[in-house]
Amino acid sequence: MHAVKVLMKGTDTMSTPTRSDYAHITPIKVKWGEMDSLGHVNNAVYFRYSEDGRIDYIHQIAEDGGTQTSDGPILADLRCSFRQQLRYPADVEIGTRVRRIGRSSLDIEQCLFMADSEDVIAVLENVVVWFDYGAQTSMRVPETVRERIRDLESLAPEE
Numbered sequence: 528m529h530a531v532k533v534l535m536k537g538t539d540t541m542s543t544p545t546r547s548d549y550a551h552i553t554p555i556k557v558k559w560g561e562m563d564s565l566g567h568v569n570n571a572v573y574f575r576y577s578e579d580g581r582i583d584y585i586h587q588i589a590e591d592g593g594t595q596t597s598d599g600p601i602l603a604d605l606r607c608s609f610r611q612q613l614r615y616p617a618d619v620e621i622g623t624r625v626r627r628i629g630r631s632s633l634d635i636e637q638c639l640f641m642a643d644s645e646d647v648i649a650v651l652e653n654v655v656v657w658f659d660y661g662a663q664t665s666m667r668v669p670e671t672v673r674e675r676i677r678d679l680e681s682l683a684p685e686e
Contacts, residue, residue: 549622580621
């Protein structure tokens with residue numbers, strides 16, 4: 528796996544992700560209705576932005592029949608570290624990358640940037656499990672998905 532800059536919880540030395548860390552970027556337009564009574568984007572909306580980036584990324588790695596309709600990703604965990612407030616109007620971009628491919632799961636990191644800048648608004652960590660919806664159980668991440676992730680992220684094959 529290649530070296531990554533990551534916010535490490537519980538450490539004093541926190542490196543900030545940069546736009547160049549992400550091969551996949553999804554643009555997002557902040558909407559008026561996403562603000563709360565304090566005039567900034569509501570915390571819950573960051574999870575919607577995460578979903579936008581995650582779904583866009585997954586469509587890229589699982590397209591062209593790479594998965595069957597009876598299986599696919601399911602979100603198992605989602606965390607957000609807020610770095611600064613976000614206010615309307617704004618254009619933002621969410622970078623999404625897979626940090627680790629497990630047997631049945633993907634560790635995904637995302638960073639929400641102000642559009643066309645390195646200003647970090649939030650860093651999100653996701654765990655997505657590949658799921659067999661018919662059997663209602665996790666399953667191995669399909670090899671076609673693994674290959675597409677390795678190609679997109681320039682990751683070395685698992686040992």
